[in-house]
Structures are given as structure tokens and as C-alpha cells.
Amino acid sequence: MCGFISIHTKNRNLSDTLSILDNMVEKIIHRGPDDEGKTHVPNQALFGHRRLSIIDIEHGQQPMRSDDQRYTLVYNGEIYNYIEVRELLIKEGLFFKSFSDTEVLFQLLIKKGSEGLGYLNGMFSFVFHDSKTNTWMAARDHFGIKPLYYAQCGSDLVFASEIKAILEHPKIQAERDEYSLQQYLTFQFCLDNRTLFKGIKKVRPGHFVIGNGSEVEKEVCYCEPNYEIDTNNTEEWFESQLQYLLKSSINLQMRADVPIGTYLSGGIDSSLVSFLASKRSSKSLPMFHGKFNEGPEYDESYFAKEVAQFSNGNYFEVVPTAEDFVKLLPKLIYDLDEPLAGPGVFPQYVTSKLAAKHVKVVLGGQGGDEIFGGYTRYLIGYLEQALKGAILGTKEEGKHIVTIESIVPNLSVLKEYLPLLSHFWKKDLFGNMDQRYFHLIDRSHGFKSVLHEDIYKSFDREKIFSDFQDIFNKPKTASYINKMTYFDQNTFLPALLQIEDRVSMSVSIESRVPLLDYKIVDLVRKMPPALKFKGGKMKYILKKSIANWLPPKILNRKDKMGFPVPLKEWMNKGIVRDFVCDTLLSKKSLNRNIYRKVGLESMIDDPGIAGRQLWGALCLELWHQVYIDGN
Secondary structure: OOEEEEOOOOOOHHHHHHHHHHHHHOOOOHEEOOOEEEEEEOOOOOEEEEOOOOOOOOOOOEEEEEEOOOOEEEEEEEEHHHHHHHHHHHHHHOOOOOHHHHHHHHHHHHHHHHHHHHHHOEEEEEEEEEEEHHHHEEEEEEOOOOOOOEEEEEEEEEEEEEEHHOOOOOOOOOOOOOEEEEEHHHHHHOOOOOEEEEEEEEEEOEEEEEEEEEEEEEEEEEOOOOOOOOOOOOOHHHHHHHHHHHHHHHHHHHHOOOEEEEEEEOOOOHHHHHHHHHOOOOOOOOOOEEOOOOOOOOOHHHHHHHHHOOOOEEEEEEEEOOHHHHHHHHHHHHHOOOOOOOOOOOHHHHHHHHHHOOOEEEOOOOHHHHOOOHHHHHHHHHHHHHHHHHHHHOOOOOOOOOHHHHHHHHHHHHHHHHHHHHHHOOOOOOOOHHHHHHHHHHHOOOOOOEHHHHHHHHOOOOHHHHHHHHHHOOOOOOOOOOOOOHHHHHHHHHHHHHHHHHHHOOOOOOEEHHHHHHHHHHHHHOHHHHOOOHHHHHOOHHHHOOOOOHHHHHOOOOOOOOOOOOOHHOOOHHHHHHHHHHHHHHHHHHHHHEEOHHHHHHHHHHOOOOOOHHHHHHHHHHHHHHHHHHO
């Protein structure tokens, strides 16, 4: 786990850019406090690297160069199957100097080029350069676990693990991208390769970019999703395959030469990862949990302790406070590069700080909801789908996988989502799948009374919906659950993984996500939809497959919280309310002409109703202060 910079040009002396590289590398020192390396390829490229040593600690330094100086690699992440790939390459006649996964990746790319990506099981981003032709390849793992950004900076092209490093280049300024702002206000993240920064893009998950010098030539997807349904195997076969792949992923991701622990929320996904990791470990694993003292609705420690005891884990707990929130949130926005997702990033950061005192690698349960259909909105979507099928007799999916009769027993989990249901039924009822799901995830409802009229009038709703459709309708499947999860895997999940990466890296630990082994995702995509979402049961196939692995009180929970933050209670009075008011109602904030003052005051006075909007507005203003204002 590391961070890197690469600067590319064509026939330009880069000597005057060496000090710029130094400044850029300094900005990502938290990603790799163990080692630093820099390489200059005259008239072609500069490379900088910071290393967090996890595998083969004594070797694998970067930038890595071939003996003849032709090839250079800078890389961030872990290739979990590096031992198996190394053995294959040795059989093909290659020789290795170390046991590092970096050298395995390097030799693989020299030998096979972009075709080598098909051999990799891991989380990674890298830039690989050939000085003979001044060509390069930049790539990112299947799901975007590891970040990679790029920007044209004058006559140079710059890649970096974090945006803040790119902003150290004098030829680019921190400016807000107006259309990306519209996407953020709609989804609370940006789609495709966009960022909130004008001129700064991200390499998309599962893609590689190739170019020459400072020119980008093309971007290629190397792992197109396959939704061709496997109808030849039984439910029992899928269960056994899933069990095998879950164990296999944990075995691979436990490879490390440093101490390992787990995040443990008390939900199914982190409990599963913690249980399987504990079975693989020869000693009691540290397990890290965060909670709040503001009430039982913010405290899942009972369930986390149950799993830790069941798994023979060593339980650690942290209790963040309102004072911590005010102190840490501006730093968190700086660490994140962009404002993203929900307030759960705050307790996640505090829990990571706790973990960093004990281990260097932490395994978590990220990705389970997006793979196995664990979000309540999927059930809401299928409630309407079942009604539509029953009333209109439609067959959008060939055959409706959820009927009214089968879904009714599972609807009790929706009692906490009545406001969302009420909003959902107001518009596009029984419309097309893309219209209905867009309506479910669109955060911009009610914005007319909140947004400044100039921003509201500039909103290009048709383009935003069109961009949404391009992703939602891309997979070759008629299944609603497949379309919903595909969209989330390609948009919402990378946003969550950006948080996962920044939060862990900011305290110099490596976060691994075993449920996002691409083999697991491939298997689930090929399952019959009715098997994944049987009777509207969220995570049906996962729960059935691991029924004997976890305590029933964990497996059958219907009150999973998702790391809620007591913003509503904190906003009644005290330090958090004062902080939010000072931030959002400041002269600078109001002069940005994004939100109306009366709209902001309404959100502040009623955070229970406008919680998501309040969080989005607060983070957006802090982002402006930190990056646009330079504070």
C-alpha cells in the first residue's frame, strides 16, 4: 500500500520540475511513511513514490526499474495472488530478485503488457512506462479500491494517487467544475471519470489508459461485466461455490508480513469477514468497533462484542464525541479530496485511528450490500415492481422474480423508511426501470427551496438523467436487481471505496475488502436473479450460504444501522450546532450562491428531515474552504 506521482512529457527537459515533484510527493507522505523513492527519465518522465511496507519489507522499493533502465513502474496496492502469478512466470523462464508483489507485477507487465491485467487478483493502481518509445499504461483495479487521478498541467500530464498532490503543480489551479457540482448535488458523488475539480479526472475502475508522452491516446475496459445467467446449476451448487470463494478470498487477503486486524460493525458483512479471518489466524485477531453514547440507535457494540467473542477476537472500541466531530471534520474533508457520501466517514476515521495503534492491515466488509443486494432501496424498488406486475401484468424481466405474495413477509424492514416511501410514490410510479431507480437515489428533491435560484436554473436535469441512464442500462440484462446493483457497483461503491482508502491511508494503515474479490462478483452476476433476491429478501444467497458460520442473532438482524452519526441530537444545541451555523451561514458560504440562506436555516433547524442535505451542504462548504479558498 503506497502512493505515487508520475509526470510525463515529450522531449522537454524536466530538470526544472524536480522541485515540483518533491512538493507533490510530500503531500502523500501519509500513504507511505516507510520509504521514499524518485526516478528521472530524461526528457520523458519523473516518478515519485511513498511506501507503506506490507509484503517483503526489505525489498520491493519503488520506483522499480529494469536492469537496462527501459521500464519503470510505480504502483499502489496489493496483488493478493502474487505467489501464484510468480510461479507461472518462473515456469515461463523469468527470474526474480525478491518475493515482493511489486516485482511480480513489474515482470508481468514487461512480459505480457495490458494482457497481464487478466492475471491479477487484487487492489491496485499503477503507471508503467517504456522509455524506448516514451509510452505508458495507467490502470486501476476492477472496482476502484485504489485511486488514480490525472490532469493536463501545461505541457505535462500528471498522474497521482491523490488530487491534493496534483494541485501542487503550478500549471493547474483548484477550480470547481460546475457540471460536476450538479452531479454531486444530485447523487453526492460524481459519475464516470469526473471529479469536483475542473480539469482533474480519475481513471475509471476496471480500465487502463495508454498514451505517449503527455498525450492520452485511449482508455480501455479490461473487465466487461458478464450477466449471462447460469441456468445449469442448482441453488445448492451456487451456495457451495460462494462458500469456497469467500474462504479463498480471505486466505489470499491474509497474506502480509505485518500485523492484521478487522473492522467489526456488528452487521453481516464485517462479521463474516472477521469470523473467516479469525479461522485463518493462528492467534486472536484484533477487532475494531466504533459507537456513540447518544442512544441505543447509535450503538451496535452488543452485536460486535457477540461476534468478537464467537470468533475468539480481541475486541477494541472507540466512542467519538461531538467535540471530535468539530475538530476532525475539516481535516477529513482535506484527506478525502472531495466531499462524499454520508457522515459515517467520521466514525470510520476515528475507528481507523484506533486500529493504527495496533495493526498495519485491516480487513473490512465493504461491498457486501452492492454485490448481494443489501440496500433497503432495492426492496422498495421491488415492492413497486411486484405491484406493477400484479396490477398491469407486465413482464419487464421476462418473469417477475418477486411477487406480491412472496414479498409481503419481508416488508417489515421498511417501517423506518416511510418518508422515503412517501417520496417514492409521488413520481414515476410504474415507470421505466431507469426512471424509477433514478427517482430512488436522486438527492435533489426539494432543492428548489434550498438552492440559490441561479444554481437551480442552471441544473441540466436531462443531461444528468442521460448520464445516469448510460450506466444503469449498460449491462446486457433485463433484471432490475442486476441493473440496480450494477449502477451502485460502478458509482456509489467507488465513492465508498474512496472513503475507505483515504480514511485508512490518512493514518498510514492498509484497508482490504475481501468481499470484493472479482471472482465472487462474477459468480453473483451469473446467478439467476430470483436466487439473489428471492422473495425480496435482501442478501438472500449470502445469508443462506453462511447460515452455519455466524450466530443467528447476527444473521437474522433487521436493524442494521450503517454507522449512523447523532447529528440530529448534536444539532439541537452546543458545539456542533455552533460549528455548522458558523460554517454554512458565514459570509463566504452565502456569497458562493449555491444555497439560499433561508434554505440553509431550514436544514439547520430541522436536521431530522434534511439530514442528508445538511451533511452534503456542510461538506461542500468545508471543501470550498479547504481547497478553493486554500484554507
